[in-house]
Each structure stands twice: as structure tokens, then as C-alpha cells.
Amino acid sequence: MHKPTVYWDMDGVMAKYDYDMYLPDKDNKILYMVPNAHMYRDMEPDLGAIMIFNSLYANESFCHTKVLTGLGCPYLIAEHLFDKWHWLGQNTDISKEKDFICVTGSKVEAVNRLRPVTKYDILVDDFNPNLEEWARMGGTPVKYVNGINSPRADMLSLPGNDPDTALNMIYGLIKSLSTS
Numbered sequence: 625m626h627k628p629t630v631y632w633d634m635d636g637v638m639a640k641y642d643y644d645m646y647l648p649d650k651d652n653k654i655l656y657m658v659p660n661a662h663m664y665r666d667m668e669p670d671l672g673a674i675m676i677f678n679s680l681y682a683n684e685s686f687c688h689t690k691v692l693t694g695l696g697c698p699y700l701i702a703e704h705l706f707d708k709w710h711w712l713g714q715n716t717d718i719s720k721e722k723d724f725i726c727v728t729g730s731k732v733e734a735v736n737r738l739r740p741v742t743k744y745d746i747l748v749d750d751f752n753p754n755l756e757e758w759a760r761m762g763g764t765p766v767k768y769v770n771g772i773n774s775p776r777a778d779m780l781s782l783p784g785n786d787p788d789t790a791l792n793m794i795y796g797l798i799k800s801l802s803t804s
């Protein structure tokens with residue numbers, strides 16, 4: 625009997641993906657790279673994803689639940705880390721800093737340095753390269769279908785537009801893993 629760990633991506637999963645902050649604006653500025661712009665402090669929450677996250681987070685006897693987020697701007701690590709932690713406090717039931725994992729670069733390589741990633745490690749993410757790398761290293765990938773990306777036939781794909789169904793799907797996956 626293994627207790628799985630579910631790792632949650634933020635941008636495009638727990639928070640709505642905002643293309644505009646990653647593209648040059650009219651002044652040729654890329655907003656997420658502008659100091660003090662605090663783009664991660666006011667992201668719009670994806671309420672379905674957060675409902676599922678909170679449900680799992682409250683069910684510690686069933687699975688471990690963590691946030692696994694990338695910090696992409698090399699000189700704004702602190703600003704973005706504080707903003708994301710603040711956002712999580714405002715929008716989710718997360719309570720322990722140990723459940724908030726920030727990485728630069730590969731998610732799977734970062735987790736793999738803590739301990740080898742196995743099938744009991746589930747990554748919920750919207751970005752195919754993250755999911756593919758996770759699967760290659762032996763983890764269980766779950767695609768979050770957020771309205772601007774597509775489901776995949778080769779992995780469980782959670783319908784963001786139907787949170788109750790998505791909740792049942794991930795509970796089913798965790799149950800089947802924990803008894804395998």
C-alpha cells in the first residue's frame with residue numbers, strides 16, 4: 625500500500641494562463657520579467673482546479689498534495705516566490721511551506737533529487753513537455769485541460785470545464801495506484 629503524492633502546477637492549472645504577460649507589450653516589455661510588476665500576485669484562480677486541490681489537500685490520509693511550480697525569471701526569483709506563496713494563501717487551503725516546491729528548470733529533475741520519482745508521483749500540469757519528461761522518468765502524468773490546450777490519449781486528461789468529473793477521475797487514479 626503506497627500513498628501517492630500529487631504535484632500541482634500553478635500557471636495554466638490552479639491559475640488561469642495569461643498569455644499576455646509572456647509576450648512583448650506595446651513598449652516591447654515582457655511583463656513577467658519586469659521588476660515590481662507582481663504579475664503572479666493577482667492571477668485569476670481556476671476555481672475547479674482549486675476545488676480539487678483543496679479536496680485532496682484535506683485528505684492527507686489518502687495522498688500527499690503539493691504545489692510544484694517553476695520560477696522562470698532568473699533575477700525575480702524572490703519576488704515571484706513571495707507572490708506565488710501569497711496567492712496560494714489567498715486562493716487555496718495550503719498551510720505548510722513544505723508543500724510549496726519552487727523550481728528553476730526541470731520539474732522532474734528537481735523532484736528526482738529529493739528521491740527517485742516513481743509511478744506513485746502524479747504531476748498535474750498543462751504543459752506537454754513537463755508531462756512527457758515526468759512520464760519518461762517513471763512518474764504518472766495527468767494533463768489538465770484548461771480550455772486553451774487539448775486532452776491527450778496517452779495519459780489521464782482532466783476536464784477543467786467539468787470539475788466534478790475531474791475530481792472523480794483523479795480520485796480513481798489515486799485509488800488504483802495506492803492499491804497497486
Ligand SMILES: [Mg+2]
Pocket residue numbers: 633634635636637749750751
Ligand atoms: Mg503550467
